[in-house]
Amino acid sequence: MGTVAWAGRKIGGALVVLWLVATAIFIAIRLIPGDPAEAIMGGPGSQASAEALAAARAEYALDQPLFAQYLLYLGKLLALDFGTSYSLKQPVAQVMGEVLPNTLWLSLLALAAAWLMALCFAAAATRSSRFASQLGSLMEIIAAAVPHFWLGAVLIMLFSSALGWLPAVDNGSAQGLVLPVLTLALPLAGFLTQLMRDSLGEAMGSQFALAARARGESRLKLFWRHGLRHAALPALGLTGWAFSSLLSGAVVVEAIFARPGLGRSLLSAVLARDIPMVTGIALFSALVYIVVMALAEGLERLINPAGGQR
Amino acid sequence: MSRTAKILSAIVIGLWLLMALAPSVLAPGDPLAINPVQAFQKPGAAHFFGTDESGRDIYTRVIHGASDSLSIGLAATALGMGLAIILGTVAALSPRWIDDIILRVLEALYAIPSLLMALLIIAFTGPGVGPAIVAVGLSTAPGYARLVRSQIRSLKNSEMLEAATVLGRGSWLKVRNHLVPNALKPLLALVTLGIGQAVIWAAALSFLGLGAAPPAPEWGAMLSAGRTYLHLAWWMSLFPGLAIVAVAVSATLIGRALGGKVKSL
Amino acid sequence: MSEQELITVKDLSVSFNGAPAVKNISLAIRAGRVLALVGESGSGKSVTARSLLGLSGGSVSAGELTICGRDALGLDDRAWQKIRGNSISMILQDALMALDPLRPVGREIADGLKDHGSLSKPEREQRVHEVLTSVGMPEPGLRAKQRSPELSGGMRQRALIAQALAGNPQVVIADEATTALDSALTALVLSQLRKLKEQGRGVLMISHDLAQVAHLADDIAVMRHGEIVEAGPAEQVLNHPQHDYTRKLLQAVPSGVPRFAPLSAAGAVPPPVLAPKIIAGPPALSANNLSKSFGKHAAVDAVSFELPRGKTLGIVGESGSGKTTTARMVLGLQKPDSGTVDLLGERFAPLAEGQRRKLREQMGAIYQNPLGSFDPRYSVGQLLADALSGGKTKRTAGYRNEVAGLLEQVELSTSLLPRSPRELSGGQRQRLAIARALAPRPSVLVLDEPVSALDVSIQATVLDLLDRIQRETGTSYLFISHDLSVIEHMSDTVAVMHQGKIIEQGDTASIFASPQQEYTRMLLSAMPRLR
Amino acid sequence: GCSTTGSSDSTAQGKEPVTGGTMVYASGDAEPSCLDPHVGGNYPQALVASQYLESLFTKDANGEIIPWLAESTEVSKDGLTRTIKLREGIKFTDGTKLTANAIKANVKHLKDPNTASSTGYLAVGKVVSVEAKDELTAVLKLSAPDNALLESLAMPWTAIESPKALERDQATNCAAPVGTGPFKVESWEHQKAVNLVRNDGYVLPVADEKRTSSTAYLDGITWRFIPEAATRYAALQSGEVDVIDNAQPDTIASASDAGLGHLDAPRPGASNRIELNSSKAPFDDQRVREAFIRAVDANTGVSALFFGTAKRSNSLLSSVEPLGYSDESLFTTDTAKANQLLDDAGWSERDAQGYRVKNDKRLSLAFPVSTNQSVPAEQSLFEQFQAQAKAVGFEVKIDLLDLSSWYGALAKHEYNLVSAPYTKVGPSVLRVLYHSDSTVPAPSGYFANNAQVKNKKLDQLLNKAEETEDGAQRASLYEQAQKIVLEGYYVLPLYDQQNHFLYGKNVHGVETTTAVSSPIYFDTFLDQ
Numbered sequence A: 001m002g003t004v005a006w007a008g009r010k011i012g013g014a015l016v017v018l019w020l021v022a023t024a025i026f027i028a029i030r031l032i033p034g035d036p037a038e039a040i041m042g043g044p045g046s047q048a049s050a051e052a053l054a055a056a057r058a059e060y061a062l063d064q065p066l067f068a069q070y071l072l073y074l075g076k077l078l079a080l081d082f083g084t085s086y087s088l089k090q091p092v093a094q095v096m097g098e099v100l101p102n103t104l105w106l107s108l109l110a111l112a113a114a115w116l117m118a119l120c121f122a123a124a125a126t127r128s129s130r131f132a133s134q135l136g137s138l139m140e141i142i143a144a145a146v147p148h149f150w151l152g153a154v155l156i157m158l159f160s161s162a163l164g165w166l167p168a169v170d171n172g173s174a175q176g177l178v179l180p181v182l183t184l185a186l187p188l189a190g191f192l193t194q195l196m197r198d199s200l201g202e203a204m205g206s207q208f209a210l211a212a213r214a215r216g217e218s219r220l221k222l223f224w225r226h227g228l229r230h231a232a233l234p235a236l237g238l239t240g241w242a243f244s245s246l247l248s249g250a251v252v253v254e255a256i257f258a259r260p261g262l263g264r265s266l267l268s269a270v271l272a273r274d275i276p277m278v279t280g281i282a283l284f285s286a287l288v289y290i291v292v293m294a295l296a297e298g299l300e301r302l303i304n305p306a307g308g309q310r
Numbered sequence B: 001m002s003r004t005a006k007i008l009s010a011i012v013i014g015l016w017l018l019m020a021l022a023p024s025v026l027a028p029g030d031p032l033a034i035n036p037v038q039a040f041q042k043p044g045a046a047h048f049f050g051t052d053e054s055g056r057d058i059y060t061r062v063i064h065g066a067s068d069s070l071s072i073g074l075a076a077t078a079l080g081m082g083l084a085i086i087l088g089t090v091a092a093l094s095p096r097w098i099d100d101i102i103l104r105v106l107e108a109l110y111a112i113p114s115l116l117m118a119l120l121i122i123a124f125t126g127p128g129v130g131p132a133i134v135a136v137g138l139s140t141a142p143g144y145a146r147l148v149r150s151q152i153r154s155l156k157n158s159e160m161l162e163a164a165t166v167l168g169r170g171s172w173l174k175v176r177n178h179l180v181p182n183a184l185k186p187l188l189a190l191v192t193l194g195i196g197q198a199v200i201w202a203a204a205l206s207f208l209g210l211g212a213a214p215p216a217p218e219w220g221a222m223l224s225a226g227r228t229y230l231h232l233a234w235w236m237s238l239f240p241g242l243a244i245v246a247v248a249v250s251a252t253l254i255g256r257a258l259g260g261k262v263k264s265l
Numbered sequence C: 001m002s003e004q005e006l007i008t009v010k011d012l013s014v015s016f017n018g019a020p021a022v023k024n025i026s027l028a029i030r031a032g033r034v035l036a037l038v039g040e041s042g043s044g045k046s047v048t049a050r051s052l053l054g055l056s057g058g059s060v061s062a063g064e065l066t067i068c069g070r071d072a073l074g075l076d077d078r079a080w081q082k083i084r085g086n087s088i089s090m091i092l093q094d095a096l097m098a099l100d101p102l103r104p105v106g107r108e109i110a111d112g113l114k115d116h117g118s119l120s121k122p123e124r125e126q127r128v129h130e131v132l133t134s135v136g137m138p139e140p141g142l143r144a145k146q147r148s149p150e151l152s153g154g155m156r157q158r159a160l161i162a163q164a165l166a167g168n169p170q171v172v173i174a175d176e177a178t179t180a181l182d183s184a185l186t187a188l189v190l191s192q193l194r195k196l197k198e199q200g201r202g203v204l205m206i207s208h209d210l211a212q213v214a215h216l217a218d219d220i221a222v223m224r225h226g227e228i229v230e231a232g233p234a235e236q237v238l239n240h241p242q243h244d245y246t247r248k249l250l251q252a253v254p255s256g257v258p259r260f261a262p263l264s265a266a267g268a269v270p271p272p273v274l275a276p277k278i279i280a281g282p283p284a285l286s287a288n289n290l291s292k293s294f295g296k297h298a299a300v301d302a303v304s305f306e307l308p309r310g311k312t313l314g315i316v317g318e319s320g321s322g323k324t325t326t327a328r329m330v331l332g333l334q335k336p337d338s339g340t341v342d343l344l345g346e347r348f349a350p351l352a353e354g355q356r357r358k359l360r361e362q363m364g365a366i367y368q369n370p371l372g373s374f375d376p377r378y379s380v381g382q383l384l385a386d387a388l389s390g391g392k393t394k395r396t397a398g399y400r401n402e403v404a405g406l407l408e409q410v411e412l413s414t415s416l417l418p419r420s421p422r423e424l425s426g427g428q429r430q431r432l433a434i435a436r437a438l439a440p441r442p443s444v445l446v447l448d449e450p451v452s453a454l455d456v457s458i459q460a461t462v463l464d465l466l467d468r469i470q471r472e473t474g475t476s477y478l479f480i481s482h483d484l485s486v487i488e489h490m491s492d493t494v495a496v497m498h499q500g501k502i503i504e505q506g507d508t509a510s511i512f513a514s515p516q517q518e519y520t521r522m523l524l525s526a527m528p529r530l531r
Numbered sequence D: 001g002c003s004t005t006g007s008s009d010s011t012a013q014g015k016e017p018v019t020g021g022t023m024v025y026a027s028g029d030a031e032p033s034c035l036d037p038h039v040g041g042n043y044p045q046a047l048v049a050s051q052y053l054e055s056l057f058t059k060d061a062n063g064e065i066i067p068w069l070a071e072s073t074e075v076s077k078d079g080l081t082r083t084i085k086l087r088e089g090i091k092f093t094d095g096t097k098l099t100a101n102a103i104k105a106n107v108k109h110l111k112d113p114n115t116a117s118s119t120g121y122l123a124v125g126k127v128v129s130v131e132a133k134d135e136l137t138a139v140l141k142l143s144a145p146d147n148a149l150l151e152s153l154a155m156p157w158t159a160i161e162s163p164k165a166l167e168r169d170q171a172t173n174c175a176a177p178v179g180t181g182p183f184k185v186e187s188w189e190h191q192k193a194v195n196l197v198r199n200d201g202y203v204l205p206v207a208d209e210k211r212t213s214s215t216a217y218l219d220g221i222t223w224r225f226i227p228e229a230a231t232r233y234a235a236l237q238s239g240e241v242d243v244i245d246n247a248q249p250d251t252i253a254s255a256s257d258a259g260l261g262h263l264d265a266p267r268p269g270a271s272n273r274i275e276l277n278s279s280k281a282p283f284d285d286q287r288v289r290e291a292f293i294r295a296v297d298a299n300t301g302v303s304a305l306f307f308g309t310a311k312r313s314n315s316l317l318s319s320v321e322p323l324g325y326s327d328e329s330l331f332t333t334d335t336a337k338a339n340q341l342l343d344d345a346g347w348s349e350r351d352a353q354g355y356r357v358k359n360d361k362r363l364s365l366a367f368p369v370s371t372n373q374s375v376p377a378e379q380s381l382f383e384q385f386q387a388q389a390k391a392v393g394f395e396v397k398i399d400l401l402d403l404s405s406w407y408g409a410l411a412k413h414e415y416n417l418v419s420a421p422y423t424k425v426g427p428s429v430l431r432v433l434y435h436s437d438s439t440v441p442a443p444s445g446y447f448a449n450n451a452q453v454k455n456k457k458l459d460q461l462l463n464k465a466e467e468t469e470d471g472a473q474r475a476s477l478y479e480q481a482q483k484i485v486l487e488g489y490y491v492l493p494l495y496d497q498q499n500h501f502l503y504g505k506n507v508h509g510v511e512t513t514t515a516v517s518s519p520i521y522f523d524t525f526l527d528q
């Protein structure tokens, strides 16, 4: 498949997926009990009068038939209009625009850190003894099994409260990012290392590695020229998953480290039944997922042009 | 799977099962029994893992919590896997256009971050153990389904099935004797890996206050309660946390021993 | 011995975790000469070769190891790196796997130059182009930029040779450089090696096939169970073999051996001269105008042939000529675009699966790599019980006698029953595949490269087995191979395929004696012959 | 700031105040969706709004209502006309002068349905109209006499905002309300911080001889939201933040060891209590209510879980309310009596799990708990109640819910027990909580009388108390009312609404609070 055809298929597929996500969210949200008008008027604890509720219903077209609402909703989405947040009374796009960079930064840094750690661990494992390698493998599995919420708390206890080395909460400085990034990155690094070690081990024990050694390549060069690519491939295939799990993890990490971001907005939006906000964030995450997947696939094509498309 | 790995796995599974099915053998006490006077006791001879804010014995609670946490993990994985097997098999064996539709739907489900999916489900059903199971199960299903699909597709085109065709086996025999059992074996490994992840997931929901409600001795809920007292009573969050990690680690180890690779998640 | 000794090895032993793989062997590689190392699979040939590069991977001990006059015992990895690819280079056994699938082959070839030489980047590219041209790679400029999965098997083999030659090494080790290549490519590779010898380099050639070695080797060393059982000049070893094992290897080469004459030592006892049963009636198999295209590419083009009962039709042709596609259409695994297949006079393809199920048991198939066709969850016994019961059960209980009978037929011990096919050797697996195919007592067996993955001695036993079964049961064989010598030995009639067409078809003896087509002549001239 | 002093163990005594520095405040509450406390009207809004908005009245150290932005006030004989005279020379931070029109505009804003005010709306419920008599004098017409009006007007939820600013659209006003307070809103970075800066034109309405300058010492306040208690405390310990609210009992107990300051400012209005839904079985039977109350042991739990930072209450009202009535004897634990009462009420059989049953129905109590409103220690206390109640045969089903779901459960009457805090200045909160009018739900389903007390005599007492001018009579009426509720076992009082603040070593002058006990950082300064 040519690159143009590939890109065309990707974009078409992405649009279909986005439409499906939008529809799924629409259905899911209509299923949630509770009157959206109440959410608009400040939640069920409010003293909103019946007229005020009716006015809100009319304003947000909630009094129309469901299918009309759906069409209206799709139409707005097509015009890139995500609506106004019920609870914040601000355009969703604006709110997301404000908090988005934080989450993206956090996730990207965590992704990069996880990759870096995984590469180092995987590389170290190929050189070390059987015992060390098994120990390393256990460590990865443990890292992958540590829940974010627990890890975050433990890191704060250790590095902020007890040792006082790093700030517990976001204070705008680079230091404030260290603990949240670590919290997000460690479990992911555990996963990636497991993946990379498997394929790195396979690559380093393969015939072509032997051939390379027979040409006089040193172990280090072997790692750089061959091992790295083979290690990266399966991990790349997992990047979409990794990124979307990072977004999930961000909900917890942003709550623990008091960082502004998409995750926190999401949690409070769901709790406040803030439909436009939830929709906006969900669609956005789906878009990010699709873009990241496409990037990863593009990178895969670059590394392995002959590899089959999935 | 090597012999030692088999024995070890059997022991570990046995231990978890014992904890889940007959916790009183290991911890005879009542996990809900309060004793406010004995609150916040450090781990020691009287209380191996210390006590919590209401004086409940954390060791007893951790042991008794296995049943809740493990059954959430098991049930969620079973749900996710069940759905995945149906969707994946249908997709793999159907004509191209049905396959395409299912694939797109799966991709759309996959594109929604799992926690968001869980939050939406819980917003719909309200918090609790059942919803947590459904949430975790549903949000893991698309990943499994894609795997089942590719598994069955590659089997469908394998020489093994061609050989069966040449031997004159009908479709039903091929599916029953070869396709299903061979597709299931790697899934078994995957399920084991998945259970560990599901336990973590369920704990995460409890931690956010959306899963099992305290004072049930569910590990995530215990962790959630313990985090308030992180500065005073580290043991309240340490031990349930370790239990979660231990389950996930042993599930991964057993899954790997069964030949599972993380790749597949 | 006037020639300079480039590598001298004395008393080399290699063991893996205490298990010896090579025991006390000594050999010398001289400039301008080819030393051939011959022996069955697992005899330690590759381990020996790797030891010469310090890459054995096991624990090595040796009385002497001199490389280009330099003592190489106790060299560290850095010192070895200077030797590898520079003084000695190696062509690895498995060409399909020996190139990194993620990197362009040109880069793979240039890596060695980069690590050793002082060439600049354009100079290196120049050299890569040069060496690719010299091994006869078509479109070397384009191929250098492609990755190995984009190349055909023959191209990969040539790239691998180019890689070994790029650094102008004194010694080239070629480990099974021609196995799995069709005869035209084999001839090409052999001529490459000859050129090296003529250039005055030392060549260590590893093979399990004495016929191939015969053309090129100056000296031959025969290995068995990690030891050299016989060594000497090629003439002497080939014509006056001293050791039983050497004789056995020589006998196993099928070319020029008449039909039904045994190749393996086990079959050495002359068989009862039992004329093959001739059964009257319609031909066992007849194909009529079979065609199949993939996209625009016509893989099989109007192929027709007839397989009489109790006879063998050999189909031979180079890689990609459409042999497997033909076989798959005959087996009803692929629907032909046009044309028909009749089995025992009845229509077999194209037909719906349900309608031909009854006929299915008349036809069996055997593949090049039988492992893939076994359900990995089944043991040997279960596989056979499954085949015997028509898929109803895999319990051996009710079929004990039949299973034992089948095993006996293919000369396998019943002690293998509980084993997984994965725990069998290549020869044993192929026997198991044959046993399974025989279970429903088919009239026709389609054999697609049944012995290509086996070394000559094992190949000999399997071919003898097939001969015996045909004589005993009168089964007809559609025998597909790229190996002319195997086809010559096994077939009553031969069809030569080229680019999807059968270009020549007829009696084996007459085709091999007086080929009509230019292409067939070309193929035959490239065929290595011992006798 | 206003002049109430909470019980503070500040060590700032004698320290020379320094001007400058920005204080970082970390709140454990969810970020308000609107900084204008007129909109909605909850405590987190009051906490932050107390820095930039001021009320007409406030409370002094003795709990007496005194004028603040107002200079004086009087009420007509029939109690239906209230005249309020404002102080002169006070300006909003947008330059608008504080005039009688401002009162008019603010009351109108509170009563406008589009504002969606809940607390403030109720507070001015009886105000029918506002007339500006002259520049600084406003006349309020009431539908009925309301002696709680001044208390209502002392709350931040009825604080006075610039009438000019109120004309802006709601989103803009929510982002930066304009008031007369010592600070003003400079910017609001969502989820990150509300940035407050000093109001350099601030005029202290009531002169304070201790203060030389009339502006705040701090340059500004960074108001952050850190929901995780452990993180918040860690940030305070490491000096990243200067003040935290919603301090956890265990950290309060160890605060002085850690060198941290502590401000304990219990909220006015109702105490924290569990209300027993008397409108449906099994709590429609007073004996069963009493049995539950006798079955649980609050004293031990409160002292263990709150580390001595919360005092057990036996009153409907906060300890800061002078008119609170308390009777310890009603709430002593007595398991034997509880069992007896249940037997008497017909719940004499028990099922396999030990729960009591009557007519095959289990003695089961639904207890929805809002995770937003009940701190962890309180949730633990409820769990202890659950275990203790089980001993006498009650099954208590605790359901932890987010705020929306919790309100939903209440609106649908899916509860037997509930703990719903209510903050309001003065004993008139009793009317909000226990008058039968409060059982009638608002359109949203909300009602304040969770115990579903419907008692004619009580209604009369509460009505009368609100209309009486005479202080002593008012006190007596409220006491009778409280007795009815307490003795009817509608409520299990627990403790005052906890309101603890911790602050770092370098923070001084944290003591003044508003009428609702929200601190004002006018006097606060940081060591440089």
Ligand SMILES: Nc1ncnc2c1ncn2[C@@H]1O[C@H](COP(=O)(O)OP(=O)(O)OP(=O)(O)O)[C@@H](O)[C@H]1O
Pocket (backbone or CB within 6 Å): C016, C021, C039, C040, C041, C042, C043, C044, C045, C046, C047, C048, C056, C057, C093, C208, C455
């Ligand atoms: N890395 C290794 N670890 C353990 N055993 C090995 C290793 N490499 C080779 N062996 C063993 O050494 C023996 C000789 O193997 P070798 O590969 O040299 O055989 P070969 O003669 O090249 O066979 P073939 O013709 O199949 O290539 C075999 O029994 C093999 O199992």
Ligand SMILES: Nc1ncnc2c1ncn2[C@@H]1O[C@H](COP(=O)(O)OP(=O)(O)OP(=O)(O)O)[C@@H](O)[C@H]1O
Pocket (backbone or CB within 6 Å): C294, C299, C317, C318, C319, C320, C321, C322, C323, C324, C325, C326, C482
């Ligand atoms: N499923 C397929 N899709 C597309 N092309 C195919 C397919 N199967 C075979 N071909 C093409 O058809 C041609 C004939 O292939 P076939 O496998 O029949 O060759 P062969 O003679 O068996 O070669 P070999 O000796 O390498 O096994 C080749 O060019 C091959 O690339």
Ligand SMILES: [Mg+2]
Pocket (backbone or CB within 6 Å): C045, C046, C047, C093, C175
């Ligand atoms: Mg070999």
Ligand SMILES: [Mg+2]
Pocket (backbone or CB within 6 Å): C323, C324, C325
């Ligand atoms: Mg083929």
